[in-house]
Amino acid sequence: MSTLETTTVTGEQHESHHHGPAAGIGRWLFTTNHKDIGSLYLWFSLLMFLTGGVMALLIRAELFQPGLQLVEPGFFNQMTTMHGLIMVFGAVMPAFVGLANWMIPMMIGAPDMALPRMNNWSFWILPFAFAILISTLFMDGGAPNFGWTFYAPLSTTYAPPSVTYFIFAIHIMGISSIMGAINIIATILNMRAPGMTMMKLPLFVWSWLITAFLLIAVMPVLAGVVTMMLMDIHFGTSFFNAAGGGDPVLFQHVFWFFGHPEVYIMILPAFGIISQIIPTFSRKRLFGYASMVYATASIAILSFLVWAHHMFTVGMPLVGELFFMFATMLIAVPTGVKVFNWVTTMFRGSLTFETPMLFAIAFVVLFTIGGFSGLMLAIAPVDFQYHDTYFVVAHFHYVLVPGAIFAIMAGTYYWLPKWTGHQLNECMGRWHFWLSFIGVNITFFPMHFIGLAGMPRRIPDYALQFADFNMVASIGAFIFGFSQLLFVWNVIHNVRSGEAAPARVWEGAEGLEWEVASPAPYHTFTTPPRVE
Amino acid sequence: MDRIDANRRLVKRLLLGAVLMFGFGFALVPLYDVFCEVTGLNGKITNTGPVAVTQADTSREVQVRMLGINNEGMPWRFVPRESLIVVNPGEMRQTAFMAMNPTAQQMVAQAIPSVSPGEAAQYLHKVNCFCFNAQTLAGGEQVEMPLLFTIDADLPAHIRQITLSYTLFDISPAATATTDAGAQQGGSPI
Amino acid sequence: MKETLKRCWQTVLGVLAGFFGVQSEARRERDFREGRALHFIAIGILLATIFVLFVILLVRWALSLGGA
Amino acid sequence: MGTIRITTCSFMLSLLLVGNAQAAWTLNLTPGVTEISRSVYNLHMTIFWICVAIGVVVFSIMFWSIFHHRKSRGAKAHNFHEHTLVEVIWTLIPLGILVAMAVPATATLIKMYDPSDAELDVQITGYQWKWRYQYLDQEIDFFSNLSTPREQISNEAQKQAHYLLEVDRHLVLPTDTKIRLLLTANDVIHSWWVPALAVKKDAIPGFINEAWTRIEEPGIYRGQCAELCGVDHGFMPVVVEAVPPAEFEQWLADARAQQDAAAAAAGRSWTLEELMTEGEQVYQRVCAACHQPNGTGMPPAFPALVNSPVVLGDVERHIDIVLNGVQGSAMQAFREQLSAAELAAVITYERNAWGNNTGEAVAPSRIVQLLQGDGQSEQEGGQ
Incomplete structure (x- = not known):
C-alpha cells in the first residue's frame, strides 16, 4: 500500500523498526508491523475469496440446467467441499483478522499488536495451509469430497487418500487462528492507551475480544476432532468407527460443538463493523451500546449449549430434541433483536448513504432474513423437512454472504481511505454495491423455494421441477461473482490514486483511528495518546 | 518492562486454555458415553453381565424386534432365529442368531448392537451375548x-x-489389510 | 460480608442482563467500575449451567404434559 | 431469460400476496399426506407469517427512517442512545411469540416420536447408492435403484417427467396403516427423506433409527437421500407407492410369487442363449452405469471388461468378485442385490459378450451353492 510517508511521531520506536518500512519483498516476509500484516491478511483473504468464488461459479454453472454438463459428480463434491472450506477458513476468518490487525491498535491507541513476531508467524503459516489444501485437487483420488462438515465415516473409512493433507491443513489453520486470537486478546487487554478503559472500547474491539476467546475455546476442539480422524485412519483407533465400538454420531457432536461457536466467530466481528458504520453515517451514537456488549458476551457462553440443532435428524431421543429446540429458541431472541438496535440508531439520525453505509444497511436487511430462516430451522419438527435441503443453503448463505462478507466489504470501504489516504470513488462503490446486492438476492432467495420444494443440498443434478429457480440462482451467482471484480478494481484503484483524504474521512466518524492522518503513518501512537 | 511481563503471563494463560480445550475435545468422547448412558442418546447398551433374577411382570408384554444386518463387504448369512419376540418385562429370555460363512476363507466378525428407541437401551440387560466377543468362522x-x-x-x-x-x-486381519490397500489405490482390479 | 454479597448479587444481575441481551448504560458503568472480569465469567458459566438445568426441567415438564 | 425472470418475480409476489399460490412450480413446503406432515406444514406456515410480520414492522421503521431522516432532507440527528424499557419490551414480545410457537412444535414432535403399535415393520437400509427395503414379517426383500437412463443424465436423451426421481422398484406401503420404518445403513450415513410424509431420518451404519408414518391417500410420493454419501449421493431417490390395504395384500402376494419364481428359476437348467438374453438385461440395468454398455469401462475407476484378465480368466474368481465385490473400490457385492439366476446370467453375459468368447456358461445352481455356502470344496479346487 502507499503508506510510504515516514511518521512524524517522535519517541521510542517499537521493536527493530526504523522510521519507514523495509524495502522489497523482505518488508512483507519479515514484517512485524500490524498494518503490513493486516494488509497481508486482507489481500490473502481476497485471493481466497476469489478462489472459492470460482469454485462456487463452477458449482452454479453445473446446476444451471438439469443433467450433467460440465463436471463429474465426484469433482462436484470436491468443489462443494473446497468452496466451503476455503470460504470459511480462507476468506471470512482471515479477513476479520486482517481488519483486526489494521484497526484494533489504532482504535485503542496502541503502537502495534502486543506480540508482533507471533503476528508474522500466524499470518505466514496460512498460505502454506491453503497451498496444502488446494494441492489436494491435483492428487490421486482427488481433493476432499465429503463436504466441509466432513462427517465420518465418509471422511474416514471412505475418504480419498488426500484426507491426511486436509487434516494437516486444518491443523495449521487452527494454529494460525489460535495465535491470532491470543495476539488480539493480549493487545486489547494490555495495550490500551491511558484512559481507554474497557467501557470506552469501540464495539468492533469488543466484538473481536469476545470472538478471540471463542476462537481459543473451539479451534482446539476442531484440532481434536481432526486428530481423532487421523488416528482412526492411520493408527487403527475407533473413535468414529462403529466396527471398533466407536460412533459416527459422536463425530457430529464434537464437530458441531466446534461448529456452532464457529458460526458466531464468523458473525460477531461483522456485528462490530456494522456497529461502527451505522452510527457514523447516522451521525448519532449507537443505540444501546451496553446491551450490545452484554448480549455479545453472553453469546460466547450460550453458543456452547445449542450445537445439536444442526443434527436433529440423527435420531436423538425426544428429550435431546426438545432440549436443543428450546435452548435454541430461547437464545435466538435476545441476540436476534440486536437488529432493532441498529434500526433505532438510524431512527431520527441524520443519514447519508455512502458506500459503506449502503453495505451496512443491506447487511441489516439481509442478515435479518437469514435470521428469520434460522428461527424457522430451530423448530425441530419442521427442521425435519428443511434439514440438508437448499433451504439450509439459502439460510447460511444469507447469514454469511450478505452477512459476514458484506460486513467485510463495508468495513473495507469504510477504512480504505484511512489505509490508502485516498477518498473512495463513490460512483464505482455504488455500482459494486448495487450489482452485489441484486446478485446476492437473485442467487440465494430462490434457494429458499427450491429447498422447500424438496431439493437436497450437495447434489450435482436435480429433478426437473427445480430447474427454473436453479437457473435463476445461477444467473444471480454470475452477476454477484463478476461484480466482485469491481471490488478488486475499486481497491486497487484506491490504493493507487484518488483525492487526498482528511484524517477524519467521514463527517460523523468518531474514535481514535480518525485522529491520525490519512494514510495512517507506518507507526501510529508510538507515544500513547491520552483519551479524555 | 511491565507490559511485556503482562503479555507473557496472558499468553501463557491463553495457551494453557487452548491446550485444555484440545484435551476437552478428547474428553468429549468419554463424556459422550456418559451422556448417552444417561439419555440413551445413541441406543448403546451398557448393561451387561449377570443380573439378579426378578419377578416377570406378566401384565405387560413388550415386542422385541430382532434384526441381523451386514455391513459393507460382509458376505455372511446372518439372521435372528426369531424375528419378533414377545416378552414380559423382568423375564429372562434366550434366543439366538444364526451365522454362516459362505466363503472359503476363515473370517472374523464383530457384531455391534443398537437399540431403538434409544431410551429403551438402559432397560435392556444382556446377560450373555455373542457381541461381547469377536466371532471367528471357518469357511x-x-x-x-x-x-x-x-x-x-x-x-x-x-x-x-x-x-x-x-x-x-x-474385522478379519486379511480383510482390513486389503481395505487399506484398496482404499489407497481407489480402483477395482476387474 | 454484606458488601461481598451485594457485589455478588450485582454480578448475577449483570450476567442475567447479558443473557437477556439488555443492559442500561448506568448499570454497565457500575459493573465495569466495581466488577471483576473473572467473577463475571465464573458467574456466567454457573448461570449457563443453571440455564441448562432449567431447560432440562422445561423439557421434563413438557413431556409430562405431552403424555410421553 | 427475460420472461423467466419476470414470471419469477410475479411468482414471488404472488407468494407474498396469496400465501399458498402454487400452480406449476412448487414454491412452498408440501402439506403432505399424513397427519404429521400437515401439522408440520401448519407449523411452517405459522412461523413463516410470524417472520413476515416482524420483518414488515422492522423494515418499515427502517425504510421510514431512511426516507425521512436523511441529511439531504435537512434531518438533524437526535441525541438519544439508550432506552432500557423499549429494549426490554422488544425483547419480550418476540420471546413470547416464540414460546407460543414452542407449544405446538413440542406437541408435533411428541407425536412424531411415538412409533408404538405399528402394524407393519419395514427395514430400510441405505447403500452407496441405493436403498434396500425389507418387509420384516412378510419376507420380502428388494433393492430400489435409480431407473433414470444414463442418456438422460448425460443429456443425450429427452429428460422424462420424473427425471432422477424414479426407481426400478417402489416401496409399496398400505394406506391407513401405521408403518414403522427401521433405518440403518450399510456403509456411510444416508438420510431417508420423503417430503410428503414429513419423514427424514438418518440411516447410520451400525445403528438403528426408527420413524413411523400413516399415509392417508394412495399415490406415489418421491424423495431423495438427504445426507452427502459419496459420488452418487444425488442419484439415490426414494419412491413410496401408497395403495389401499386390499391392494397391498395383492401386491405382497405378487411380490412373494415373484421371489419364489426367481428361486425356482435358479433351480432349473438354463441354456447359454437364455443366460445371455437375461444377462444382457441385467448388465444394462445394473452394471452398464460404471462398466459402460459396451464393456469398455471408464478406467481407472471402472475397469474395462472387454479382454479383462478377470473376465477371461478363472471363472471362480470372476464369480467371487461379482458376489462379494472388491473392498475399498466402487465394485459392490451383488450377492444380496441380484437373484442367483440373474447373477449367473450376468456373469455368463460378461464372459461371452463383446468378443469375450469364452463359451463358458455359469449355471444358476452353481451360484445357489455358493450363496448357501456349500460350494467350498469346488471353489478351493478351483483356486
Missing part, C-alpha cells in the same frame, strides 16, 4: 450364536416395541 462354517437378555421391569409404560439390531462388521 463354510455355521453357528448358532446365543443371546440371553431381560428387559427391566422399570421399562416406561409407553415403550411397547423395542428393536434390537446387530450389525456385523468384517
Whole structure:
C-alpha cells in the first residue's frame, strides 16, 4: 500500500523498526508491523475469496440446467467441499483478522499488536495451509469430497487418500487462528492507551475480544476432532468407527460443538463493523451500546449449549430434541433483536448513504432474513423437512454472504481511505454495491423455494421441477461473482490514486483511528495518546 | 518492562486454555458415553453381565424386534432365529442368531448392537451375548450364536416395541489389510 | 460480608442482563467500575449451567404434559 | 431469460400476496399426506407469517427512517442512545411469540416420536447408492435403484417427467396403516427423506433409527437421500407407492410369487442363449452405469471388461468378485442385490459378450451353492 510517508511521531520506536518500512519483498516476509500484516491478511483473504468464488461459479454453472454438463459428480463434491472450506477458513476468518490487525491498535491507541513476531508467524503459516489444501485437487483420488462438515465415516473409512493433507491443513489453520486470537486478546487487554478503559472500547474491539476467546475455546476442539480422524485412519483407533465400538454420531457432536461457536466467530466481528458504520453515517451514537456488549458476551457462553440443532435428524431421543429446540429458541431472541438496535440508531439520525453505509444497511436487511430462516430451522419438527435441503443453503448463505462478507466489504470501504489516504470513488462503490446486492438476492432467495420444494443440498443434478429457480440462482451467482471484480478494481484503484483524504474521512466518524492522518503513518501512537 | 511481563503471563494463560480445550475435545468422547448412558442418546447398551433374577411382570408384554444386518463387504448369512419376540418385562429370555460363512476363507466378525428407541437401551440387560466377543468362522462354517437378555421391569409404560439390531462388521486381519490397500489405490482390479 | 454479597448479587444481575441481551448504560458503568472480569465469567458459566438445568426441567415438564 | 425472470418475480409476489399460490412450480413446503406432515406444514406456515410480520414492522421503521431522516432532507440527528424499557419490551414480545410457537412444535414432535403399535415393520437400509427395503414379517426383500437412463443424465436423451426421481422398484406401503420404518445403513450415513410424509431420518451404519408414518391417500410420493454419501449421493431417490390395504395384500402376494419364481428359476437348467438374453438385461440395468454398455469401462475407476484378465480368466474368481465385490473400490457385492439366476446370467453375459468368447456358461445352481455356502470344496479346487 502507499503508506510510504515516514511518521512524524517522535519517541521510542517499537521493536527493530526504523522510521519507514523495509524495502522489497523482505518488508512483507519479515514484517512485524500490524498494518503490513493486516494488509497481508486482507489481500490473502481476497485471493481466497476469489478462489472459492470460482469454485462456487463452477458449482452454479453445473446446476444451471438439469443433467450433467460440465463436471463429474465426484469433482462436484470436491468443489462443494473446497468452496466451503476455503470460504470459511480462507476468506471470512482471515479477513476479520486482517481488519483486526489494521484497526484494533489504532482504535485503542496502541503502537502495534502486543506480540508482533507471533503476528508474522500466524499470518505466514496460512498460505502454506491453503497451498496444502488446494494441492489436494491435483492428487490421486482427488481433493476432499465429503463436504466441509466432513462427517465420518465418509471422511474416514471412505475418504480419498488426500484426507491426511486436509487434516494437516486444518491443523495449521487452527494454529494460525489460535495465535491470532491470543495476539488480539493480549493487545486489547494490555495495550490500551491511558484512559481507554474497557467501557470506552469501540464495539468492533469488543466484538473481536469476545470472538478471540471463542476462537481459543473451539479451534482446539476442531484440532481434536481432526486428530481423532487421523488416528482412526492411520493408527487403527475407533473413535468414529462403529466396527471398533466407536460412533459416527459422536463425530457430529464434537464437530458441531466446534461448529456452532464457529458460526458466531464468523458473525460477531461483522456485528462490530456494522456497529461502527451505522452510527457514523447516522451521525448519532449507537443505540444501546451496553446491551450490545452484554448480549455479545453472553453469546460466547450460550453458543456452547445449542450445537445439536444442526443434527436433529440423527435420531436423538425426544428429550435431546426438545432440549436443543428450546435452548435454541430461547437464545435466538435476545441476540436476534440486536437488529432493532441498529434500526433505532438510524431512527431520527441524520443519514447519508455512502458506500459503506449502503453495505451496512443491506447487511441489516439481509442478515435479518437469514435470521428469520434460522428461527424457522430451530423448530425441530419442521427442521425435519428443511434439514440438508437448499433451504439450509439459502439460510447460511444469507447469514454469511450478505452477512459476514458484506460486513467485510463495508468495513473495507469504510477504512480504505484511512489505509490508502485516498477518498473512495463513490460512483464505482455504488455500482459494486448495487450489482452485489441484486446478485446476492437473485442467487440465494430462490434457494429458499427450491429447498422447500424438496431439493437436497450437495447434489450435482436435480429433478426437473427445480430447474427454473436453479437457473435463476445461477444467473444471480454470475452477476454477484463478476461484480466482485469491481471490488478488486475499486481497491486497487484506491490504493493507487484518488483525492487526498482528511484524517477524519467521514463527517460523523468518531474514535481514535480518525485522529491520525490519512494514510495512517507506518507507526501510529508510538507515544500513547491520552483519551479524555 | 511491565507490559511485556503482562503479555507473557496472558499468553501463557491463553495457551494453557487452548491446550485444555484440545484435551476437552478428547474428553468429549468419554463424556459422550456418559451422556448417552444417561439419555440413551445413541441406543448403546451398557448393561451387561449377570443380573439378579426378578419377578416377570406378566401384565405387560413388550415386542422385541430382532434384526441381523451386514455391513459393507460382509458376505455372511446372518439372521435372528426369531424375528419378533414377545416378552414380559423382568423375564429372562434366550434366543439366538444364526451365522454362516459362505466363503472359503476363515473370517472374523464383530457384531455391534443398537437399540431403538434409544431410551429403551438402559432397560435392556444382556446377560450373555455373542457381541461381547469377536466371532471367528471357518469357511463354510455355521453357528448358532446365543443371546440371553431381560428387559427391566422399570421399562416406561409407553415403550411397547423395542428393536434390537446387530450389525456385523468384517474385522478379519486379511480383510482390513486389503481395505487399506484398496482404499489407497481407489480402483477395482476387474 | 454484606458488601461481598451485594457485589455478588450485582454480578448475577449483570450476567442475567447479558443473557437477556439488555443492559442500561448506568448499570454497565457500575459493573465495569466495581466488577471483576473473572467473577463475571465464573458467574456466567454457573448461570449457563443453571440455564441448562432449567431447560432440562422445561423439557421434563413438557413431556409430562405431552403424555410421553 | 427475460420472461423467466419476470414470471419469477410475479411468482414471488404472488407468494407474498396469496400465501399458498402454487400452480406449476412448487414454491412452498408440501402439506403432505399424513397427519404429521400437515401439522408440520401448519407449523411452517405459522412461523413463516410470524417472520413476515416482524420483518414488515422492522423494515418499515427502517425504510421510514431512511426516507425521512436523511441529511439531504435537512434531518438533524437526535441525541438519544439508550432506552432500557423499549429494549426490554422488544425483547419480550418476540420471546413470547416464540414460546407460543414452542407449544405446538413440542406437541408435533411428541407425536412424531411415538412409533408404538405399528402394524407393519419395514427395514430400510441405505447403500452407496441405493436403498434396500425389507418387509420384516412378510419376507420380502428388494433393492430400489435409480431407473433414470444414463442418456438422460448425460443429456443425450429427452429428460422424462420424473427425471432422477424414479426407481426400478417402489416401496409399496398400505394406506391407513401405521408403518414403522427401521433405518440403518450399510456403509456411510444416508438420510431417508420423503417430503410428503414429513419423514427424514438418518440411516447410520451400525445403528438403528426408527420413524413411523400413516399415509392417508394412495399415490406415489418421491424423495431423495438427504445426507452427502459419496459420488452418487444425488442419484439415490426414494419412491413410496401408497395403495389401499386390499391392494397391498395383492401386491405382497405378487411380490412373494415373484421371489419364489426367481428361486425356482435358479433351480432349473438354463441354456447359454437364455443366460445371455437375461444377462444382457441385467448388465444394462445394473452394471452398464460404471462398466459402460459396451464393456469398455471408464478406467481407472471402472475397469474395462472387454479382454479383462478377470473376465477371461478363472471363472471362480470372476464369480467371487461379482458376489462379494472388491473392498475399498466402487465394485459392490451383488450377492444380496441380484437373484442367483440373474447373477449367473450376468456373469455368463460378461464372459461371452463383446468378443469375450469364452463359451463358458455359469449355471444358476452353481451360484445357489455358493450363496448357501456349500460350494467350498469346488471353489478351493478351483483356486
